Amino acid sequence: MIGIAVVGYGYWGPNLVRNIMDLPDARLVYVCDLAVDKLSGVKARYPGVEVTTDFDEILRDPRVQAVAIATPVSSHFKLALKAMMAGKHVFVEKPMAASVEEARRMVDEANRRGLVLAVDHTFVHTGAVRKMRDIVQSDFGDMYYYDSVRVNLGLFQRDVSVVWDLAVHDLAIMDYVLAEKPVAVSATGIGHISGQPENIAYLTLFFESKLIAHVHVNWLAPVKIRRTLVGGSARMIVYDDLEPSEKIKVYDKGITLNDGPVNAADEAYQMMVGYRIGDMHAPQLDMREALATELREFVQSIQDHTQPTVDGMAGVRVVSILEAATQSITQRGRIIELEQSRLIA
């Protein structure tokens, strides 16, 4: 039985708590939050769980082997490092840290101490994204594009821009689904509220091959859209996360190219584009809650001394792109090369 403490009981923390309560091999020992009013809600709902505003109390307690961190991004590094220095395994919310430097130091600390460091890239553990990876990496042909729209009204975050809050999901999905890592990023964005970071942004990712990715994120949209198109030479996918059941639709559509002489005499050649319109199917998906799957895997990784699917290096790769995109935004979309050494696991 692995003893776990959840730190941060705001919007997302309650989801961690609910899922940890259901894990067969774990026991939720504490919930910690700086806000006392948040903790009274925990006591009422889970009387057997201890509450505290003192993070150090958790670290001193030998019943706690792991800490799950769901506090604002700016606090992840300090809390995670302190937890690991006290010998605790860490499950940390996305994005894992506020800079590559912090993220790397977290990975180093976990490696040095032989601790599990898992990052909550939630979508990676959904049936839809797992199915998408299966299809993309088996019968997709050449990868052409990943094109995503992730917009809604709010929730404005205090300490991060919309890129670090929403685009992070697409970067995590791409890191898991695509066989290739991006080599450069260009981003533009604007904040409409004075003193606040960007609330709308457009990211373009470049790859060594002819694959291109675009991500559009916005906290000021009148409707919620979670729609991704993934195109390859053999198949195309529409992934709509708001669809209740048929979240993934796989299209057998594409183009066929035929070389044909326009005029055999002058040896000029014209490319003939034909269109292939085949069937669409919506595969069966595992509809279990992603957080349940990944928290179970986190506990298993601690017990078996194995790496989780989304380990610290996956977190570093995503933060590298977030950092480069932020730099690009300040320079109106200048292309920023991504250091390959940071992106290779």
Ligand SMILES: NC(=O)c1ccc[n+]([C@@H]2O[C@H](COP(=O)([O-])OP(=O)(O)OC[C@H]3O[C@@H](n4cnc5c(N)ncnc54)[C@H](O)[C@@H]3O)[C@@H](O)[C@H]2O)c1
């Ligand atoms: N995986 C997902 O899909 C998903 C969804 C939403 C949020 N998140 C992530 O979860 C994290 C928290 O986001 P949120 O929306 O719940 O924020 P929030 O502001 O609603 O909640 C954060 C909570 O942490 C508490 N807190 C702050 N500093 C603390 C500290 N030092 N010790 C203890 N408690 C502290 C605050 O009092 C607050 O209750 C962020 O990293 C965010 O990106 C992930």
